[in-house]
Amino acid sequence: MSAVAQPPEGREIYERNCAICHGAAGKPDPSNPLFQGFERLPADLSDPLFSSREPTRDWLIVATHGGPSLGFSDKMPAFKQALTPAEVTAVIAYAKSLAGADDYPPGDLNFFLPLRTKKAFPEDEVVWKLRQTTRDSTDVLQNRLEIERRLGKRWQVSAELVHEFEGHHGQLVEVEPGVKYVAYFDRARKLIASAGFTASVPLNQAGAPWAAVPYLALGKGFGEQFTLQASARASLPAEDMERDGEAEIAAVVHYAGASARPRGIFPGLEAMATIPFERRGRDAVQFALAPQVRVGLSKRGHVAMNLGVQVPLNERDAYDFRAYAYLIWDFADGMIYEGW
Numbered sequence: 001m002s003a004v005a006q007p008p009e010g011r012e013i014y015e016r017n018c019a020i021c022h023g024a025a026g027k028p029d030p031s032n033p034l035f036q037g038f039e040r041l042p043a044d045l046s047d048p049l050f051s052s053r054e055p056t057r058d059w060l061i062v063a064t065h066g067g068p069s070l071g072f073s074d075k076m077p078a079f080k081q082a083l084t085p086a087e088v089t090a091v092i093a094y095a096k097s098l099a100g101a102d103d104y105p106p107g108d109l110n111f112f113l114p115l116r117t118k119k120a121f122p123e124d125e126v127v128w129k130l131r132q133t134t135r136d137s138t139d140v141l142q143n144r145l146e147i148e149r150r151l152g153k154r155w156q157v158s159a160e161l162v163h164e165f166e167g168h169h170g171q172l173v174e175v176e177p178g179v180k181y182v183a184y185f186d187r188a189r190k191l192i193a194s195a196g197f198t199a200s201v202p203l204n205q206a207g208a209p210w211a212a213v214p215y216l217a218l219g220k221g222f223g224e225q226f227t228l229q230a231s232a233r234a235s236l237p238a239e240d241m242e243r244d245g246e247a248e249i250a251a252v253v254h255y256a257g258a259s260a261r262p263r264g265i266f267p268g269l270e271a272m273a274t275i276p277f278e279r280r281g282r283d284a285v286q287f288a289l290a291p292q293v294r295v296g297l298s299k300r301g302h303v304a305m306n307l308g309v310q311v312p313l314n315e316r317d318a319y320d321f322r323a324y325a326y327l328i329w330d331f332a333d334g335m336i337y338e339g340w
């Protein structure tokens with residue numbers, strides 16, 4: 001049927017080595033007596049949402065080095081003795097084809113979460129973001145808790161809760177509901193583009209207007225080593241838009257490592273340009289740079305940190321610098337305590 005799309009030997013290798021546990025069509029049979037003593041069933045490779053969002057690289061690692069290499073069950077064997085690297089690549093390509101998930105954005109396009117640039121890939125994720133802004137003598141510590149949830153093939157809904165400490169005074173300052181839609185992706189070109197919208201609703205700030213924040217986000221892989229993400233967004237307050245509105249363009253390049261495990265350190269460099277609608281004596285465009293690192297903590301990288309600093313390049317009296325620390329938990333890939 002799809003003999004052209006798959007290397008012919010992928011199917012054979014699968015049927016000889018994998019089907020006994022994962023099932024000929026990718027769906028394990030729960031009544032298989034082999035599974036007695038298994039703490040969990042083999043993964044259902046025919047599930048399109050699961051299959052599509054798993055990066056191919058992770059499946060290559062698991063099939064080569066076994067389940068424990070990414071914190072999964074040791075019942076998932078290592079095939080590095082039995083199969084050549086080319087055979088593992090072929091069998092994973094076949095395993096990936098079992099779900100028929102061509103119209104789901106693939107996990108290979110799920111690039112690292114940047115500090116400012118909006119991400120294009122839809123996630124099931126919880127992110128706790130800490131930001132310390134240092135300006136003159138007052139420091140502001142901001143805490144954001146963001147929950148993102150996949151809906152269907154291409155949608156994501158999210159909610160963000162923002163809390164700020166200024167001096168000793170702390171309070172909730174904002175809630176931000178949002179939605180995102182993957183408008184375009186291309187596996188071969190490693191390209192993904194999304195459109196999103198968040199509403200920024202002030203809390204405990206008398207008279208402050210809510211703001212609409214529409215954005216476009218783009219992701220592009222370059223070989224196995226580098227990724228580029230870029231986004232453009234506008235902040236449009238419901239009142240005094242000409243005075244308080246602004247646009248921001250941001251882009252980040254990450255080094256993703258050629259065949260690296262998800263637990264590792266991956267540097268990135270981000271640049272931002274903010275354009276206030278009304279200049280009010282400021283520069284027309286404010287530039288900032290944010291060197292950062294992604295630190296994969298769990299073996300499968302579903303618990304990770306992002307650390308960085310943002311330094312203004314002009315208009316330096318707005319703030320001296322901002323320090324960021326994000327804690328990321330991708331809950332589709334396991335509980336926070338699993339996979340270490």
Ligand code: HEC
Pocket residue numbers: 013014017018019020021022038040041042043054058059062063067071072073075076077079091092095
């Ligand atoms: C002896 C049974 C067994 C065989 C044979 C087997 N697997 Fe698995 N596999 C498992 C189990 C059990 C898991 C679930 C591990 C977990 O979730 O902790 C799993 C998980 C996986 C996963 C999912 C990892 C993830 O990200 O969740 C992939 C991919 C996979 N196997 C591919 C293969 C391929 C390809 C083959 C053949 C080359 C194969 N398996 C052979 C038992 C097996």
